[in-house]
Amino acid sequence: MTLTLEHVVKKYKDFIAVNDLSFTIGKGEIFGLIGQNGAGKTTTFRMILDLQDQTSGMIAWDGTPIKKINRDYLGYLPEERGIFPQMKVEEQLLFFGELRGMKRDELKKEIDFWIARFDLEEKRNSKAETLSKGNQQKVQLIASFIHKPKFLILDEPFSGLDPVNRDLLKNAILLLKEKGVTILFSSHQMDNVEELCDHLCLLKRGVSLFSGSLLDLKKQYGKTKLTLRTNVSLNDLKKMAGVKEVKVERDEYVLTLLDESFAESIFDVVSNGQYIEKFSLDYLSLDAIFKDKVGGNVE
Numbered sequence: 001m002t003l004t005l006e007h008v009v010k011k012y013k014d015f016i017a018v019n020d021l022s023f024t025i026g027k028g029e030i031f032g033l034i035g036q037n038g039a040g041k042t043t044t045f046r047m048i049l050d051l052q053d054q055t056s057g058m059i060a061w062d063g064t065p066i067k068k069i070n071r072d073y074l075g076y077l078p079e080e081r082g083i084f085p086q087m088k089v090e091e092q093l094l095f096f097g098e099l100r101g102m103k104r105d106e107l108k109k110e111i112d113f114w115i116a117r118f119d120l121e122e123k124r125n126s127k128a129e130t131l132s133k134g135n136q137q138k139v140q141l142i143a144s145f146i147h148k149p150k151f152l153i154l155d156e157p158f159s160g161l162d163p164v165n166r167d168l169l170k171n172a173i174l175l176l177k178e179k180g181v182t183i184l185f186s187s188h189q190m191d192n193v194e195e196l197c198d199h200l201c202l203l204k205r206g207v208s209l210f211s212g213s214l215l216d217l218k219k220q221y222g223k224t225k226l227t228l229r230t231n232v233s234l235n236d237l238k239k240m241a242g243v244k245e246v247k248v249e250r251d252e253y254v255l256t257l258l259d260e261s262f263a264e265s266i267f268d269v270v271s272n273g274q275y276i277e278k279f280s281l282d283y284l285s286l287d288a289i290f291k292d293k294v295g296g297n298v299e
């Protein structure tokens with residue numbers, strides 16, 4: 001399913017939470033919505049899911065307004081975490097699957113598969129309230145897609161998960177993509193977005209600063225990250241033309257250049273009778289781009 005937002009606005013009285021937002025998510029894409037707290041991510045999700053109305057603008061699924069879409073095509077992990085505390089893990093997943101019209105045989109197979117994938121086998125017959133927060137989140141996550149939706153929206157799915165579980169989630173998202181599910185998720189953690197997303201939208205106070213492919217975003221900045229291992233001094237590097245910033249990371253210098261074109265002259269200078277063990281030019285990380293675009297800290 002393709003999702004299109006055109007000039008979407010959401011106002012709460014005089015406050016504009018989402019301001020003229022437009023983007024398209026193509027079938028089978030993994031799309032990241034990133035922004036600081038209060039940027040308008042959850043509000044956008046809720047409008048896409050018809051849990052609240054937009055003030056103006058258009059939201060359509062394959063050209064059809066959301067109100068006419070079969071809700072079972074959609075899956076949603078809301079920001080609010082919570083499952084039925086007294087229900088056992090497997091019962092819980094059976095409940096959510098059947099609620100969405102799944103046949104019991106197929107549902108059981110899906111549950112077995114995902115319980116194993118998320119390393120929850122030992123917890124299958126435990127009441128949800130006895131699980132750790134992270135494990136509860138994994139159960140809620142499975143519940144959001146156990147009915148095999150075509151389009152899945154995950155609000156901050158990585159928050160609160162340890163590195164091992166983050167990897168399990170990443171792999172699950174990639175597997176769902178392989179199965180043809182289109183996935184939209186929000187995150188404060190740029191490395192997750194960088195590793196998973198083909199496309200993304202950067203939101204700042206309800207306004208889109210960029211939407212499109214990750215590579216196109218990176219190309220806007222060019223290859224301006226220069227990693228160097230050399231005996232040239234920090235001070236000399238800082239004085240070179242085109243150098244915006246120099247950081248020391250372990251035994252390397254990481255330079256941010258004003259423009260990719262300065263790399264050549266820097267190479268000429270540092271290679272002039274000096275020892276160079278490493279000279280590597282890369283795109284900026286999404287984290288660095290985000291901080292530059294949004295200004296300040298991601299959190």
Ligand SMILES: Nc1ncnc2c1ncn2[C@@H]1O[C@H](COP(=O)(O)OP(=O)(O)OP(=O)(O)O)[C@@H](O)[C@H]1O
Pocket residue numbers: 012015017035036037038039040041042043044079
């Ligand atoms: N019901 C409401 N009434 C008034 N203002 C609201 C309401 N819901 C959200 N807002 C405001 O709209 C803005 C966007 O909120 P939203 O929850 O969409 O942000 P978010 O990007 O999901 O943030 P976070 O990362 O903290 O979850 C915030 O300033 C918030 O205070």
